[in-house]
Amino acid sequence: MTKEVPAPSEVSLRETSAETCPKAGRFQNAPPDFFRVQKELVCIICPNSCRLTVTHTQDGTQVTGASCKRGIQHGIDEVTNPMRMITSTVAVTGGILPRLPVIGSGEVPKAKLAECLAKIYRTKAAAPVMYGEVIISNICGTGVDIIASRPIAAGGRT
């Protein structure tokens, strides 16, 4: 996986501290839990669908309700840098099928999903395609490769 997640405490402080926020002066007399953000999420890591509660405060981000480490990381990611797996298809010519299913080698930032998909839709592959072949490398600068999730033999339909 090629993702970088900023440490949770860093993010909450950077976003809300008086040093970086030009309008922070008006919050000087704010009560201690003024910056507290609480979010209820459903974890999408596995079918357990854990109900997560993510609490974001000046002291850091806390995740409760997760039953594994990956769930805790997902909770932090969702409020700091949400990531999603890309799966789609690209056109393929000269193969037994007209579409080639593809998947990312890792997750991409949710905000870049549309840009990545547009790139995938503009791409054409030619059969034969091998299983795991890189179709687009480092898509939109995310560091993620788009790879073939099945082989497509040449021949038959186009």
Add this chain to the structure above:
Amino acid sequence: MKHKKTDIAVIGGGPAGLAAALKAKQLGIKDVLILERDIELGGILRQCIHDGFGLHRFGRRMSGNQYAQVFIDDAERAGIEIKTDTMVLEVTAGKEIYACNNKDGMLHIQAGAVILAMGCRERTASQVLIHGERPAGVLTAGSVQRYINMEGYLPGNRAVILGSGDIGLIMARRMTLEGIKVEAVYEVMPTPGGLSRNIAQCLDDYDIPLRLSATVTQVHGRDRVEAVTISKVDGKMNPIPGTEKRVECDLLVLAVGLIPENELSRGAGIEIDPRTKGPVLDNNFMTSVPGIFAAGNVAVVFDLVDYVSTSGEIAAAGAVEYLNGGLAGGTRVPVTPGENVGLIVPQFARAGSNTTFFLRVKSPEKFAVLQAVSGSSGAGCEKIIFEKKCRYAAPPEMITFTIKDVPARSRRPAPPDVPAPPDVPAPIKVAVKREEARE
């Protein structure tokens, strides 16, 4: 007609059939034959381009195609005989198979054991009583998935989805990403049918509304769908007059359930369970006809492909034991669904066996406890033989568990004033209840 003999014939080359054939080969069976009606192996996984497969088995998120490829590569390496583009027409109780394809013509295959792995089919519009015109643009979710993911067609521009099972939710996201506007997902039940994670990542991520307790009551349009009428439903799922609303769309996607495909099984005289709509099975996933086994969605509709593969391996291990003459005898103990259990497979377990069960609850329960109670013909002799805590039990998520050394009946002594019960097998009842401490 060509005649052929094989040790184990597997009908269907999807995830269940592939896992079964591989397991049989690993257990030392020489001749294993897969009969597949599509032009290639993989079954429905070929159109499942989304990820989330293989978390249990491989510990990573794979797309359906990637999951299938692992098994297809293994099957080809293992020297399993594969006949694709081959339609099985009939299976007899004597384990004879009649099939046909363009190369061999008609085929008659005598198998030592048969593993049924035909999968399931989607419910269609006529099965959910949608009235009105019959225009183009009413499709099942699986057909839409195949059109988009494999054939490269977009079957519409504005879609309404009926049914909030996982297939409906996944297609809502898929269609949105392909530029089809999904108006909403309607669900006749008061609770969503699919996994919560799929509602989060397929609907919430793309702001697609989910409307519960509502259904499609009419389809408009003569040649092409122009709109559908949506009605709210009452507690008995009857449409409430006066709540009708017209929603413009050119595509109605039906994701209204799956039914095991058992035409061949019925033809062989195999007993079918009305709950699972699949064959009645024992702990080896053997059907009521000795030597014929069932695996995957033909046995019961699973929600995770990982469990489908597991069921294929159970059936294969059973088939190998059957060929080696090890399956004769043993007391058959019935296993019946108790409180809040919609269905359970297998329906019988042999006394003394270690049996893996797959169960679906009827309604969601937090902090639930699953209990298997061994019965007895004597009053007060029931005994809990297995317990498992489930943090969250819900109908879309199957629960699996293994009972070791299944007892023929409870061995708990009768109370002093009651005569000791006779030593006859008694059913095991499985229930999912709320944990007592949490009430």
